[in-house]
Amino acid sequence: MRSEAGPATAYDDLPYTRGGTVDRSEVGALVQSAVDGDTAAWKAIVEGLSPLVWSVVRAHRLSDADGHEVYQTVWFRFAQHLGRIREPEKAGSWLASTARNECLKVIKSLRRLTPTDDPQLLDRVSEERTPEQSVLDSEEAAAQSERVRHLWQEFEALGERCRQLLRVLISSPPPSYQEVSAALGIAVGSIGPMRQRCLRRLRARLDARGAL
Amino acid sequence: MDDDMDDDMDDTYEEALGDGELDHGALEAELREAAAILDPVPAELRLLAVEAYALHDLDAKIAELTFDSLVDAIPVRGAVDVPRMLTFHTGGLTVDVEVTPRGIMGQLLPPQSASIEVLDGPRAGASLTADDMGRFTSEARPTGPFALRLRAGGEVVVTEWMRA
Numbered sequence: 293m294r295s296e297a298g299p300a301t302a303y304d305d306l307p308y309t310r311g312g313t314v315d316r317s318e319v320g321a322l323v324q325s326a327v328d329g330d331t332a333a334w335k336a337i338v339e340g341l342s343p344l345v346w347s348v349v350r351a352h353r354l355s356d357a358d359g360h361e362v363y364q365t366v367w368f369r370f371a372q373h374l375g376r377i378r379e380p381e382k383a384g385s386w387l388a389s390t391a392r393n394e395c396l397k398v399i400k401s402l403r404r405l406t407p408t409d410d411p412q413l414l415d416r417v418s419e420e421r422t423p424e425q426s427v428l429d430s431e432e433a434a435a436q437s438e439r440v441r442h443l444w445q446e447f448e449a450l451g452e453r454c455r456q457l458l459r460v461l462i463s464s465p466p467p468s469y470q471e472v473s474a475a476l477g478i479a480v481g482s483i484g485p486m487r488q489r490c491l492r493r494l495r496a497r498l499d500a501r502g503a504l
Numbered sequence: 505m506d507d508d509m510d511d512d513m514d515d516t517y518e519e520a521l522g523d524g525e526l527d528h529g530a531l532e533a534e535l536r537e538a539a540a541i542l543d544p545v546p547a548e549l550r551l552l553a554v555e556a557y558a559l560h561d562l563d564a565k566i567a568e569l570t571f572d573s574l575v576d577a578i579p580v581r582g583a584v585d586v587p588r589m590l591t592f593h594t595g596g597l598t599v600d601v602e603v604t605p606r607g608i609m610g611q612l613l614p615p616q617s618a619s620i621e622v623l624d625g626p627r628a629g630a631s632l633t634a635d636d637m638g639r640f641t642s643e644a645r646p647t648g649p650f651a652l653r654l655r656a657g658g659e660v661v662v663t664e665w666m667r668a
Contacts, residue, residue, distance in 0.1 A: 331557060334554070338550065338554050342550055343545055361667050362667060364648060365665050365667045367556045369664060370556070372566060375562050440537070443534060458535065461532065462538075463536075464540055487528070492524075
């Protein structure tokens, strides 16, 4: 029971076998290699941490245009500060908190100006088909596709705090609790209990629907 | 929300079964897969992040943001479309920038001439010049992230990347 072993370290001990190529314990070394001119190291950092940055953008329900700009700003600034970041092993937290700050600025500027677009309305899964979606659309995968869509619909319908927390937690590879904390401004110690609670709610919604 | 009490009951139920966390772990993993399928990092953004490596420049000094009207100023009631005022600072140089719908206006302090490049991404940007009074203007309003690269007094200074 990871959650009871201590939420602060729960994820940090896990091997990252899914999706990305960055083991969080190697981030510091990769950053150093990138500083020294290793392009492959930089690519590995982007590969491993861009889903985290994207998840922070999505968690804040920005419009596509604003979200894309925040994502770019974060990576441009990270590249600019490369070699000057005090704790390179915490690059993930640096990226997550920079993304959060930029998202909050966007939200603030939308409130201040006459809103030209409504982030709530614009928040939806892209209409464009990714290769994975096209595969899902094939007939054999129709049942699986249905399942994934139902799961996503119920996730989207969760309360705002749960949706935010889970959106960041499910980036791939899984973020550390320090990174989640930086991404959302939530104390590390409260992430584990909130996660339990939110997944429980999601499970209840799915059970009620009879989907999974 | 309305099911707070159900949550507490679930706790007892799950502890009795002893598989609450197993189930949660599996559900989270499934949701992670769904996110990878339905809400992945757009390919063009991933590529831009890879290309951003070109922006890494250890020889340039970074002028850090020290004032942003969006955060540090209280807007006048009813004022819309107020210019965005940004101040960047490094060592002895201050860069004041005003972003309006018509473009960029800026001031270097202490006043000095400089050649300036307006960057909007990893590729080369438009060139400007600051006059002897340290003033510079650009007709083009940055539409996304931007930074200024200045050559002044034998130094290269780059302002922190900002979203205009």
